[in-house]
Amino acid sequence: MSIRVDILGAGISAPGIPDWNGLRAVLDGRPLSSECESPRTGLLSPREQRRAPATVRLSFAAAEQACGMAGITPGRPVAVFSSAMGDAELADYMCRTLAESPQQLSPTRFHNSVHNAAAGYWSIGTGASADVTAVSGWRDSAVAGLIEAVTRAVTGSEPVLLVVYDDCGQGPLSNVWPVDQPFSAALVISAPSASNRSLAHLALSASDSENRHPDLPATLLERIADNPAARMLPLLALLAGTGPAAITLAAECGSGLHIEKVTA
Amino acid sequence: MRALHISAMTATCAAGAGLEAIRKSLYAQVSGLRANDFADCDLSTWIGRVDGVERVPMAPSQRDYECRNNRLALLGLEQDGFVARAASVRRRYGAERIACVLGTSTAGIEQSEQAYRHPEDSNRFGSRLAHNPHTSTRFVAETLGLTGPVMTISTACSSSAKVFASAARMIDAGLADAAVVGGVDSLCLSVLHGFNSLELVSEQPCRPFDRDRNGLSLGEAAGFALLESDPSSSIGRLLGWGETSDAWHMAAPHPEGRGAIAAMQAALASAGLEPGSVDHINCHGTATPMNDRIEAGALRQVFGTPPPAVSTKAWTGHTLGAAGIIESVFSLLAITDQRIPASLNCVQPEPDWSDFIQCRARPAPVKVVLSNSFGFGGSNCSLLFGAQ
Numbered sequence: 297m298s299i300r301v302d303i304l305g306a307g308i309s310a311p312g313i314p315d316w317n318g319l320r321a322v323l324d325g326r327p328l329s330s331e332c333e334s335p336r337t338g339l340l341s342p343r344e345q346r347r348a349p350a351t352v353r354l355s356f357a358a359a360e361q362a363c364g365m366a367g368i369t370p371g372r373p374v375a376v377f378s379s380a381m382g383d384a385e386l387a388d389y390m391c392r393t394l395a396e397s398p399q400q401l402s403p404t405r406f407h408n409s410v411h412n413a414a415a416g417y418w419s420i421g422t423g424a425s426a427d428v429t430a431v432s433g434w435r436d437s438a439v440a441g442l443i444e445a446v447t448r449a450v451t452g453s454e455p456v457l458l459v460v461y462d463d464c465g466q467g468p469l470s471n472v473w474p475v476d477q478p479f480s481a482a483l484v485i486s487a488p489s490a491s492n493r494s495l496a497h498l499a500l501s502a503s504d505s506e507n508r509h510p511d512l513p514a515t516l517l518e519r520i521a522d523n524p525a526a527r528m529l530p531l532l533a534l535l536a537g538t539g540p541a542a543i544t545l546a547a548e549c550g551s552g553l554h555i556e557k558v559t560a
Numbered sequence: 561m562r563a564l565h566i567s568a569m570t571a572t573c574a575a576g577a578g579l580e581a582i583r584k585s586l587y588a589q590v591s592g593l594r595a596n597d598f599a600d601c602d603l604s605t606w607i608g609r610v611d612g613v614e615r616v617p618m619a620p621s622q623r624d625y626e627c628r629n630n631r632l633a634l635l636g637l638e639q640d641g642f643v644a645r646a647a648s649v650r651r652r653y654g655a656e657r658i659a660c661v662l663g664t665s666t667a668g669i670e671q672s673e674q675a676y677r678h679p680e681d682s683n684r685f686g687s688r689l690a691h692n693p694h695t696s697t698r699f700v701a702e703t704l705g706l707t708g709p710v711m712t713i714s715t716a717c718s719s720s721a722k723v724f725a726s727a728a729r730m731i732d733a734g735l736a737d738a739a740v741v742g743g744v745d746s747l748c749l750s751v752l753h754g755f756n757s758l759e760l761v762s763e764q765p766c767r768p769f770d771r772d773r774n775g776l777s778l779g780e781a782a783g784f785a786l787l788e789s790d791p792s793s794s795i796g797r798l799l800g801w802g803e804t805s806d807a808w809h810m811a812a813p814h815p816e817g818r819g820a821i822a823a824m825q826a827a828l829a830s831a832g833l834e835p836g837s838v839d840h841i842n843c844h845g846t847a848t849p850m851n852d853r854i855e856a857g858a859l860r861q862v863f864g865t866p867p868p869a870v871s872t873k874a875w876t877g878h879t880l881g882a883a884g885i886i887e888s889v890f891s892l893l894a895i896t897d898q899r900i901p902a903s904l905n906c907v908q909p910e911p912d913w914s915d916f917i918q919c920r921a922r923p924a925p926v927k928v929v930l931s932n933s934f935g936f937g938g939s940n941c942s943l944l945f946g947a948q
């Protein structure tokens with residue numbers, strides 16, 4: 297039994313791959329962009345951007361692109377934020393401060409350390425009053441996020457925004473989260489519709505097979521090996537390519553997903 | 561959407577390990593809170609610590625998951641024959657057709673906190689498997705042998721309420737036939753000092769809805785339920801749910817309870833029920849002055865005269881990412897036992913809500929219960945449970 301959905305928009309933000317066109321260029325064999333700008337968001341004022349945790353800028357950059365491509369207001373869709381570790385920088389801050397001077401803990405940094413901080417800021421920044429949720433599957437967070445997003449899309453009446461993101465490891469916690477490059481990807485997903493805006497039609501089904509996807513440029517394979525959020529790259533490549541194709545996103549624990557690009 | 565049944569459930573919290581122990585505390589009006597005795601924490605407060613978590617033995621095969629949260633998960637799984645119930649469902653549907661969806665807020669962070677306090681220990685972090693938000697979901701899925709979709713929801717204090725909705729969608733979309741849902745959240749320095757830094761923690765046992773309430777008591781808990789559409793026996797049904805966002809503030813609810821009202825109304829709409837059909841409400845009721853006032857106002861807005869409503873947090877403490885599942889269990893116990901518990905420690909409710917907050921337990925016909933869970937980030941979830 298497979299689940300059919302339409303992809304209405306996509307976005308990406310990572311060092312050297314600042315947006316969808318940047319990804320297409322890399323897929324066409326060109327080198328990574330040399331611009332080293334940090335991810336940007338148009339939803340927060342410059343002051344808010346400085347105060348907001350790094351994961352907010354990272355996740356918003358991809359999410360805003362996906363909503364833009366789908367032609368929908370960012371505050372409209374139900375949103376799913378999926379991340380292995382949440383805010384690694386704030387987790388390091390919390391553990392360090394608790395070890396050294398617990399009475400000095402910053403209340404703002406504490407409430408920003410929750411796993412759903414980026415989701416909460418998205419709701420505040422976009423005015424989204426529909427559900428904005430936060431999930432994790434650790435290294436399976438791409439699969440977990442896709443499952444949550446597609447089951448919402450096909451059981452609800454509204455499009456769903458999925459954002460899969462993870463930042464690099466910080467301080468001693470990089471012992472257990474050895475990730476060097478931040479990564480975020482976003483999709484706007486809907487139940488099958490007659491919309492001609494659709495980037496692709498997909499059929500997804502549970503799978504216990506190994507990872508499988510058409511070959512990708514070495515620079516992208518390095519990202520996949522570095523940051524589990526970049527496991528979205530084979531799916532983004534599938535969406536960017538022409539013609540039918542299929543990939544398998546395996547999970548270390550529980551079911552993975554077989555994803556096929558189909559004609560409507 | 562097909563009606564889903566809760567075919568098994570269990571809870572472990574400060575009020576007791578397993579349903580019989582919890583019932584005993586509920587009937588005897590005995591709180592599980594104690595003066596703070598959490599290791600390495602000298603804050604003057606009361607906590608809902610679960611006895612003996614530190615001593616729960618883990619098998620050699622489970623050592624990679626070593627942390628307080630997973631010991632608590634294991635203690636929780638051992639109660640009420642839950643492992644055997646999960647095994648029988650696994651045999652019936654097949655392991656790959658059973659989802660495992662659990663909520664948590666801080667998961668294994670206590671293990672990371674300890675590693676930072678002992679920089680001299682070269683192997684201080686141990687296995688990576690314990691140091692991430694997904695650790696207990698993966699641990700429980702592996703312990704129960706479930707190979708369907710495995711997902712953690714971490715939306716602060718609404719986490720393990722939302723698991724019911726996510727699992728129901730997986731079943732509805734055809735990715736699973738049944739699900740283990742629940743939540744595990746253990747005490748740690750992050751939440752004790754964190755909530756203290758926000759000045760939300762009381763120095764006394766929490767007193768939800770009392771006019772002298774002055775903050776919350778933190779707690780820890782593990783709870784699990786089996787969700788399936790056609791069980792051999794049923795405790796109750798999941799009738800509907802509402803999930804909304806406040807779009808307001810990271811750590812404070814919307815002043816008029818906008819998101820809370822919308823969540824309760826969405827739950828009623830999804831169940832096709834009028835407010836008058838609800839017999840009892842298990843409130844979020846954290847006992848901070850602002851939260852209880854806003855929730856009571858939201859209840860007034862949705863129900864006019866709300867049915868008997870209580871907070872059970874004076875029994876358990878605020879168990880954060882486990883609050884949703886623990887209070888779902890309390891809600892279902894109100895149905896199976898036909899008894900509305902007291903809003904413990906509420907001696908003098910404020911006049912604004914004295915007509916519906918129940919200070920004393922009483923037998924009552926309970927067919928439909930609403931359970932509210934609201935969290936940081938403005939994340940709201942209301943669940944409706946019904947008699948089977």
